[in-house]
Amino acid sequence: MSKFQLFRDKMLAAEVSEAAIRAFERNYETLIREESGMITECDIEPCQSVPNMGDVTQGRADFDPNLLAQTVVIKLNGGLGTSMGLQKAKSLLTVKGNTTFLDVIAQQILYLREQTGAKVRFLLMDSFSTSEDTMEHMGAYADQDLSGAENIELMQNQVPKIDAESLEPATWEKNPSLEWCPPGHGDLYAALEGSGWLDKLLADGVKYAFVSNSDNLGAVLDAGLLRYFAECDQPFLMEATRRTEADKKGGHLAVRKVDNQMLLREVAQTADEDLADFQNIERHQYFNTNSLWIRLDVLKELLEQEHGVLPLPMIQNKKTVDPRDKTSTPVYQLEIAMGAAIESFPGSGAICVPRSRFAPVKTTSDLLALRSDAYEQTVDGRIALLASRNGRPPVIDLSDEYKLVDSLEGLGMPSLLKADKLTISGPVRFADGVTIVGSVRFSNESGETKWVAGGTYEDEDIVL
Numbered sequence: 001m002s003k004f005q006l007f008r009d010k011m012l013a014a015e016v017s018e019a020a021i022r023a024f025e026r027n028y029e030t031l032i033r034e035e036s037g038m039i040t041e042c043d044i045e046p047c048q049s050v051p052n053m054g055d056v057t058q059g060r061a062d063f064d065p066n067l068l069a070q071t072v073v074i075k076l077n078g079g080l081g082t083s084m085g086l087q088k089a090k091s092l093l094t095v096k097g098n099t100t101f102l103d104v105i106a107q108q109i110l111y112l113r114e115q116t117g118a119k120v121r122f123l124l125m126d127s128f129s130t131s132e133d134t135m136e137h138m139g140a141y142a143d144q145d146l147s148g149a150e151n152i153e154l155m156q157n158q159v160p161k162i163d164a165e166s167l168e169p170a171t172w173e174k175n176p177s178l179e180w181c182p183p184g185h186g187d188l189y190a191a192l193e194g195s196g197w198l199d200k201l202l203a204d205g206v207k208y209a210f211v212s213n214s215d216n217l218g219a220v221l222d223a224g225l226l227r228y229f230a231e232c233d234q235p236f237l238m239e240a241t242r243r244t245e246a247d248k249k250g251g252h253l254a255v256r257k258v259d260n261q262m263l264l265r266e267v268a269q270t271a272d273e274d275l276a277d278f279q280n281i282e283r284h285q286y287f288n289t290n291s292l293w294i295r296l297d298v299l300k301e302l303l304e305q306e307h308g309v310l311p312l313p314m315i316q317n318k319k320t321v322d323p324r325d326k327t328s329t330p331v332y333q334l335e336i337a338m339g340a341a342i343e344s345f346p347g348s349g350a351i352c353v354p355r356s357r358f359a360p361v362k363t364t365s366d367l368l369a370l371r372s373d374a375y376e377q378t379v380d381g382r383i384a385l386l387a388s389r390n391g392r393p394p395v396i397d398l399s400d401e402y403k404l405v406d407s408l409e410g411l412g413m414p415s416l417l418k419a420d421k422l423t424i425s426g427p428v429r430f431a432d433g434v435t436i437v438g439s440v441r442f443s444n445e446s447g448e449t450k451w452v453a454g455g456t457y458e459d460e461d462i463v464l
Contacts, residue, residue: 003168004028007160010169014180017194019308020157024183027314027334032167037313039254039265041274046284047253047262050240050352056232057224064223067230068118070207073221075105075214076185076290076338077134078127078156084364085404089130091214092137093361093405095370096377101214101361102137106146107381108220115380120221121206122146124214125154125191127182154197157190159183161321164330172321172329179321185290186336189310192296193303202296211338212291217370217383218359219291225351226293235298236345238264239291239353243281251339252284253350262350263343264288268315286350288339289358295345302344310344312336356384356391364408365396371408372416386417394436395421414452428452428464 004025011021030037081090091101102124109122126134131153138147146152158180161170172178183190188211192198201209208229212219219239229237240253251266270278277283302310315335322328342348361367369375370383374394378384385393394416401407402424412430416422419436426444433454441461444450450464 003032006169010160014158016157016159017190019190019194019303020159020183020187022307022309023187023190023336024159024334026309026311027183027336028162030314031162031316031332031334035314036271037269037315038271039263039269039313040271041277043258044254044256044263044265047255047286047350050253050286050350053225053351053353053357056228056351057222060224060227062223063112063116063118064227065116065118067208067226068112068116068120070205071221071226072121072123072201072206072209072296073109074123074125074154074188074209074211076188076211077102077124077214078130078182078185079215080129081215081405083362083403084367085406088133089126089137090361091130092133093367095217095367095383096375099377100137101217102134104217104377104381104383105214106138106141106144109146109381110141110144111380112221119145121201121204122152123154123197124152125156125185125188127156128158131155154191154195157183157187157194159334161319161331161333164318164332170321170329170331175322178323181333182335184315184335185338186312186340188338189299189303189312189341190308192299193308198296198300198303202300207295207297209294209296210291211294212289213360215362216289216291216358216360218357219289220357220382222357228351229293232349234347234349235295236342236348237293238339238342238348238350239289239293239357240286240350241289241353241355241358242285243287245281247287248279248281250287251337252278253286253288253342254284256343261343262348264337264339266315266337266340268317269313286352289353290339291353291357292339292341294341298345310341312340312344354391359393363398364402364405365398367405368398368408368411368413369394369396369416372413374416374419388417392420394419397421397423399425401427412452426450426464 079090112120141147163170251264317333320328321331414430414434414436421439423441427449428442430452431454435456438459440457444464
């Protein structure tokens with residue numbers, strides 16, 4: 001019996017779909033062959049010719065109801081937000097008042113349906129960690145046809161962790177759930193196929209998919225981009241934006257020399273000797289926002305040609321079976337990246353979008369900015385930076401005391417309408433009526449909570 005049969009038996013017992021098993025088998029065979037998956041600098045050229053969104057969407061500002069009726073919006077909703085102290089779906093964080101990320105997304109879909117008359121399709125790709133909480137929350141939208149797993153849920157698969165020594169399925173009797181891991185958002189394609197959703201959407205006349213992260217409120221369905229994607233006849237379009245120093249560790253676009261194929265290179269696919277080039281934002285100027293446009297009919301054809309598995313590069317992560325116990329069994333976790341499919345779709349492309357379409361919430365600093373008065377909820381359901389900010393979001397820098405979401409609850413909310421940067425170091429609380437203008441820093445090294453009195457603070461460094 002082959003070693004992989006052990007994995008197949010375990011996955012079948014857990015009712016994992018055949019599409020997901022075959023995708024995992026491909027990655028496992030890559031691991032066995034000891035292929036590194038590295039993309040060397042000498043094999044690629046920088047990606048230099050990416051059209052700008054503003055140029056290609058000009059004159060396409062209005063939604064076409066016929067195109068909307070052929071479109072599904074898919075939000076990746078598998079993350080728990082553990083780095084921010086959460087034990088539930090990250091998308092259940094509140095953004096404005098009692099409005100959560102999921103509420104914002106749902107309101108966008110409902111607005112489009114109401115304004116255009118088109119029944120825009122909507123799916124949430126949940127994980128086993130987020131499904132229950134998410135479906136319970138979406139029950140509030142039952143009357144608007146935005147609830148129920150059978151209507152809106154695409155379930156992400158789970159795959160076994162691999163014992164690093166034996167290369168067999170890892171076991172952990174203390175907590176068997178830790179024997180499994182998510183396969184990365186590249187699982188989207190196997191999940192669509194294995195769940196039956198791909199065939200169901202195509203049968204309903206749905207041809208275009210817009211996919212993005214649920215914590216990126218900048219990634220909204222755009223009329224101009226939808227029209228451009230439908231008219232340009234590209235089967236796959238990646239939204240990219242210009243890299244800054246803050247993005248130098250994120251995956252970048254490149255072109256493979258041997259066949260001139262556009263591809264995505266992640267830092268995990270970069271050898272140490274190539275890291276300087278990888279992080280050179282002048283050389284590799286564009287990074288993946290993880291917002292994608294996909295032709296579902298072409299995806300179906302490719303899956304049939306490839307026996308149900310898109311040939312995506314495998315990313316190998318070395319961990320321990322219990323991530324909180326560094327003495328537990330060393331394992332491999334195999335992942336694939338959704339954006340890597342850019343090299344699997346012949347004729348695929350990318351488009352350079354403004355930074356406003358990439359506004360993920362990864363930290364409490366990001367969340368505090370969104371909750372401030374520098375952002376507003378628009379009539380079409382978006383959370384948008386006020387026009388008076390001229391596209392410049394306030395920068396917030398919080399010390400480690402504020403790493404977890406709970407730490408924001410008693411902080412208070414100063415006005416950031418005219419703020420450039422707010423820095424908070426140490427235990428601080430804001431009274432009502434605090435206004436920040438320009439760049440302001442509050443420092444408290446006493447360890448005892450200090451209050452900031454109401455009033456205007458402008459371009460100053462205040463020690464409390």
